[in-house]
Amino acid sequence: MGGLFHTLNLGAESLYASRQGVDTAGHNIANAQTEGFSRQRVNLEQRQPSETRGVMIGNGVFVKNITRAHDMYLEKQINDTNQNLGQSQARFEAMKPLEGIYSPELNNTLSSEMDRFFNSLQDLSNFPEEMTVRTSVRETAQNLVNSFRRIDSSLKMQRDDVNLRIGGEVGEVSTMLQEIARLNIAIKTAETINTPEVPDLMDQQDRMLRDLTKRIDINYYRGEHGMVVVRGPQETLLVDRGHPARFEVVTRGDGTNLYDVVVIDGSSHQPTVITEVNKRGRLAGLVQVRDHVIPDMLEHNNEMARTLVDHMNAIHQQGFGIKDFKETTGRNFFDLGGDRRNAAANIRLDGMIEESTDAISVASSPNAPGDNVMVNHMLRLKEKKLMGDGRSTMQDYYASYVGGFGLDLVRSEQIQKADETLTLNLNSRREAISGVSMDEEATNLLKWQANFTASSKVITTIDEMLDTVLQMKR
Template sequence: MTSLLNALNAGKTSLLTNQKSIEIVGNNIANVNTEGYSRQRAELMQIPAVNFGDFFVGQGVTVSDVSRDYSVFINRQLQDKTIEYGEETGKSSSLSELERIFSVSEDNLASQINDFFDAWQELTANPSGEVERDVVLQRGQLLGEAFASITNELDTVVSNMNTEIIGEVEYLNEKITEIAKLNDRIQLVEISGQTANAARDQRDLIIQDLSETLGVQTYTDNRGMLCVQLPGGKPLVQGNLASTIKTVTVGTNVNLQLETTGVTMDIGLENLGGKFKGMFEMRDVFISDLRDDLNTLAIDLTSAVNTEHATGYGSDGVTGRLFFNDITALPAGEVASRNVKLAISDASEVAAAGNPTAAPGDNENALKIAQLEVTHHVATTGDTFDNFFAKMVANVGIEAARNDLALSGAEDAALQLQNLRDGFSGVSLEEEMIDLIQFQRGFESSAKFLSTVDEMMNALLQLKG
């Protein structure tokens, strides 16, 4: 009778184990399209045997754990490639705008520079002509407007980036706080010997998101909690404590600070990765260099024209006048490329002549100014005005082309790694159907076994009766 009771108990454990396994398979099938879900498996373990007479008799089977298919190696690779993809994404939108601003079309700053010096060239043919003098003034004004237009558009690009950064920070803080909460939840669940698979999947998904945006790094502390930090080592999550990212306005830019345990630290470019690193590099390095080059071109061009213009004479016989306002020493906060404006307003003030008499055919000074387009070299590089701007356009084009190539490569690599992760950790309906049939047969066999044992016990009881 005792042996039948042992058999009954073994059949019961088999029935319950197969039922639990079927539930796990059902959960896998239900989450086949859930982002970040890792396939779960029932880990089966036989119940230790007991000494029964001269034999050790088994006591059945139990589910010792519910594990998830997870590869640290694959997920690390995916995290690294996601950081790279995020960085190129952060540069992409602003580069598209810069390509439009620094286009190679006919209506760009280079064409305005050409038109300006062409107007002086035409003035050499008729130095006393009112129409030609008016055209010089108009072309000078249009040139200043072209400089200001590019400067304003660069400001718009930077302003849009600042707005995007502010919008992202609130979302990032929510994710950082969520990781701290998940750390706490996972520890509470697993300290009792269970496995918090759903919480771990959710945490991994958030880490991948933060990797793309901030380029975060992760490690496990001595309590088994996942710690998250910025590339430079500044902590975002320590156990169940979350730091807060804040935005601060410095001049016209938005910068980041990290507030953790009552301490506030600046977050510099060296502390960033992913999308934010790409955006800050574009804003603080690439676009800043473009601004400097544009200011250099504006100052150099206006200074060269002013130097020659001041030595010439207007049709009124006056000399020493500047053609453009002096932008070599502007007040703090003023931008040179936005202040390319005419210093004269009347056609008679255009200094085309090279001598005080300003004879009708005197075009000596107009020739000197017209020739500046090909004879003058920008001090910092030795290029002509046209070549200097052409290099700016080329730099934007080269960086945009590099970004397109790098973005495409990083996207493909991240997709391949994601497919590799899905192949290892994702749910395969074909495999789940095979497991379902296997556990269903096991359940049916256990039920049949229990039925048989029940019949045997009834027969035994009838014999005793």
């Protein structure tokens, strides 16, 4: 009788193993389209045999564990590439809107407005007393002022937009760190009670880590009980067991209202500013555009405004106007309001010229209405090499820095596409290893079904044998 019950137990164990195989195959099929899911497999192991009457008798099978098809080293490669991809994507996305500020399709580009201004000065040289010509000079000068201001305000608006994106990215990173820490506890608990859900929890955590690597430069490893430890820039401890670091932004105290990224980890409880030391991920790309690309463009615009104002005023102060201004000199053409550092934002026409075009000084001597000496000096500024330490004219300088930005934008797009291709290839390799094949899983279902049928047959056979034994006793 003991032998029959032993065989009955073998059949029951085999039945359980087959059912677990069917469940796992069904689980794989159900999650075939789930992002980040890794195909799972049932690992069976034979039980230790036992000796009965001098013969070693097998004790059947048991489900050792359920594991996922996962390549740890490939996962590291993917995450490393994700950091480069996140940076190049964010950099290109943040730079692309800047292209519209300098688009040649605009009718009021700085270059075209400067041409119109100097053309109007040419007309003034020919007709220094003509009121309509003087009005045209004032209008084209005002349009040039507006063009400087438009570029300045547009760049600052884009900088503020990128700054808000940085705040949004930091909020998402903070949420991810909390979720990774929560999954750490769940994985530890699951491994402790030896449940089969650990592969699913690790898949969720790996997916979260892939998203996190797109946003910030991190290193991580799995430690005790499968829990992941995440470190950020400057060795800041972002996740340790169930404890996430505080990841937040603080406003700079320089009056710009721009954000610095700050980490307060659990070990030091001291804030660590990682704005500049974080070199990869979306945050790095956004910070680079906000703190380097846009400020460089702003400074180029300011430098052009300062140069134009200084040289125009230096000439205009020596000249004489007409009518009420025919005997007075020393007037500026443009005004910066005392703030040379932000010249493009503060440039405007001199108040006297705004009130009367008679104040435009083109004569080199008083009471000489037909004199055009000073306006000819102003005209020569167009061809003078005033920019770049005397290497280029203002128009050449504008074309050079706008062209340099265009090349940088093209390079950024090319780098993004290269990173996307590399990431796509790595993800394809991961899919080949961890992805679910519907054909394979359908075959597995048939296999496990056959095993289940055979195991059931063992049980029914033993049941019949037990019934025969009981009938013999009666």
